[in-house]
Amino acid sequence: MNKEYKEYLESLLNWGEKLKQTVQDSELLDDEKMHTLKQVEKWQGNIYELLDQEEADANPERMLDLRAEGENLIQEIQGSSNRESVPYGKHKLPPLPYAYNALEPYISEQIMRLHHTKHHQSYVDGLNKAEEALYTGKKGKDPIKHWLREQAFNGSGHYLHTIFWHNMTPNSKKKPSGEILKQIKKDFGSWNSFKKLFTDAAESVEGNGWAALLWSPRSGKLAIQSFEKHQLFQLPDTIPLLVLDVWEHAYYLQHQNDKASYIKDWWNVVNWDNVNERFNKAKKLKWQLF
Incomplete structure (x- = not known):
């Protein structure tokens, strides 16, 4: 590995350590700190992977991506610290x-x-x-x-x-666990029944749209819904937990018109920890059931 390339990657790692200390010393809420620290560590993990590749050639575009990711993390931290809303x-x-190539080959x-x-x-x-x-x-x-x-x-x-x-991660556990799995089994009967229904909903989207797993505080249950475009056919007063983009731009370059193949691949990158986190926060919102 080129010496200057290696030294630059090591400088990014040191920058990451300082960034983590800044997060620890900040006034962010504990869950925000935890989320941000995980993001920094994922970013550092991408750098360690490159350092482990002794034969890797210098890739200016990849280095710029890594630096941009670090700068974006700083902006996110500053934004979380200084704002209570978006003007x-x-x-x-x-x-x-994660990095742009992190979800490959899926x-x-x-x-x-x-x-x-x-x-x-x-x-x-x-x-x-x-x-x-x-x-x-x-x-x-x-x-x-x-x-x-x-x-x-x-x-x-x-x-x-x-x-x-x-909702996606390169380190997917492939299947849900914890509270979201309990709720899935309670409402849909089994993981496989839920997965088939969600897949069918995604495949049913005509043209541009989404499939979504929702929490409904009005019923105290999970629901599956397809959206047309981004905003049509949405269920009011529900909270999205897991969403799948099935617009053609999400898969056409890789799968061409084989939407089913894209959906099958996507199940391999679902971030069930994130879905669990969203569910545990969403279910705290309770309305009178009707």
Whole structure:
């Protein structure tokens, strides 16, 4: 391995250690600290993998990616420390919690890079534009109905993608465990019954849309729903726990028109720890059952 390349990677690792200490000393809530520390450690893990590859050649693009990931982590920490809300029109693209190539071979680096930096970014930009029009008086000559539709489409796209990235991991346990597994068995009968129903829902999406596992505080049960585009056919007063993007841009470069193959691969990268975390927080919200 090139000496300068190795020294640069080691400098990033040292930067990561300082970043973890900054997190420990911050005023973030304990669960936020835990989440952020895990993100930094995953980032460092990617660097260690490169250092272990003694024969690896210097890859300028990969080094830039690693540095950008570290800078995004700093922005995320600063944002969490200093803000209680996102000002209208100031949403930002969240960093991926892993490298662009981390989900291979199930989801390719090319798809992840395009999906995150182009498609998700476009929804962030669209949401910001809609919010500026609706809440800061910049709507121009367009009717309010136009901007409400833009807010619904782009806002749903931004929020669903943010869930989607964290719903996946290169270290998937393949099957759920803990509280979410108990609830799945209670509501669907078995893990296999749930998996088949969710898969069928994803395959049933015509054109662009999503499949989602939801928690319903109104029924005290889990539900499965497909969305058209990002915002149509959603169930109000429910909380998404696990979402699967089945727009063609999520898989076409790798699977072409074989959506079923993409869905089958996706089950190998589901982050059940994240789903469990979302479920444990969601089920605390209880409404009168109807």
